[in-house]
Amino acid sequence: MNELISIIMSKLNYWVYIVLMMIGLYAMIAKKNLVKKIIGMNILQTAVILFFISLGAKTKATIPIIMHGHAAESHAIRATDFINPLPHVLMLTAIVVAVATLGVALALVIKVFQKYHTLEEDEILAQLKDE
Amino acid sequence: MKTLAIVIVLLFGGLLIYCTLDFPIWGDPLAPASMHVSPRYIERTMEETSVPNIVTAVLADYRGYDTMFETIVIFSAGVACLFLLRIFKRIEPERQLYRHIPTGITLRIAKGAEPPRESREFERIDLMWVPYDLIVKTSARLIVPFSQIFALYVIAHGHHSPGGGFQGGVILGASIILFAISHNLRSSFARISEKLAVLLCGLGVFIYAGTGALSIFLGSNYLDYGALSQIFGVDPITARSHGILIVEIGVGICVMAVMVHLYYNLASAGRHDEGL
């Protein structure tokens, strides 16, 4: 029983990130409005980025900017003093791609509305079937 | 559909939770993610590039290819939005609204009639218009120049503090969007026209890819900034620091132009006529 509680407490933050991803995935599948689907896509993207950033954390380490870099060149830099910068770099690219995808998705939504005058998925499918 | 969605979500969630049982403890310095190439980046950044911000150095120098293709992705998103939404044919709107400023009377001009010339007494207002407030206009006019200076500061100090090209470019674009929201979309068009925005998109990508091509012309590999030391006349380590600054400026220009272009097309649905 104690071992079960210790397993749960050590992995609890990963489970919370997975719950957030599943909220986004549910919104993409089950909601009928197109803008709600796009919001769900963005929630999924930011939850994945949160999960990656949590992989780079280290206890008792500071942010990856070297203080007094140009002044004290002599003291050695230990890798365990700084948190891992590599997930940060990859996630910067991921945020950029997320905002680019959001812009194109919203342009598509405006075009769909101009043709069908509605944003609900079932009404659009009914109009498609009538054509 | 909702039951199918709940079943899929529970299945995926359960599978992912089962996978987390093998993960390392949160914050472990000996986790596999922090072991192989990341200690080398942390320890050797100062002596190889003399840039204290490790994230900027890895983003623009060690992983410069990824950042170049990210800039190209943003540029292609702007181009895709242009192709999707833009309507070039000038269609006569059915109604136009003009306001006589000294008396505050609103004129409605029907289709086909001649609108009054834009002068000091008449201004054109949008169909779905909100009253242009003096307080909103004045406070936006105060905020916009200071936020632009802050954006240029963020781009230039990407070496020493959190920031860099991308963040500064987004803040620059946001300042222009603030101007377009508080004043008129048409007055924003008069200052940053569509042609200028699209040209700046391409210029940003050109600066980034051009720096890489310049390195080839000087005899070294693509995107190797150490070869730029022949132009600047400094040692290769400082030349790498300058090369990082140049590509950050390129990324910032491209991102600003794409944000402004996206807003122009989304707010006016492609017609560039009226907007938010």
Add this chain to the structure above:
Amino acid sequence: MIWQIELVVLLMVIICGIGAITVKDLLGAAILFGAYSFMMCLLWAIMGAVDVAFTEASVGAGVSTVLFVAAVFRTSRRTKD
């Protein structure tokens, strides 16, 4: 960091996320999405990822919300679902 603050911010993130997909008004959903973005930025600042938090604050809580509001302005605002 102080784990109580991190727990409260995580709870706020989940509440904003569930709220953004549940409200029936699309403008309210866009604003709640902006609040969700800002809470995410706080989480990353707590974990020490300052560059990523800066980017998310300017992109998510800034430009992304404005693009959503512009798109809702050009389409309809009410939704049945």
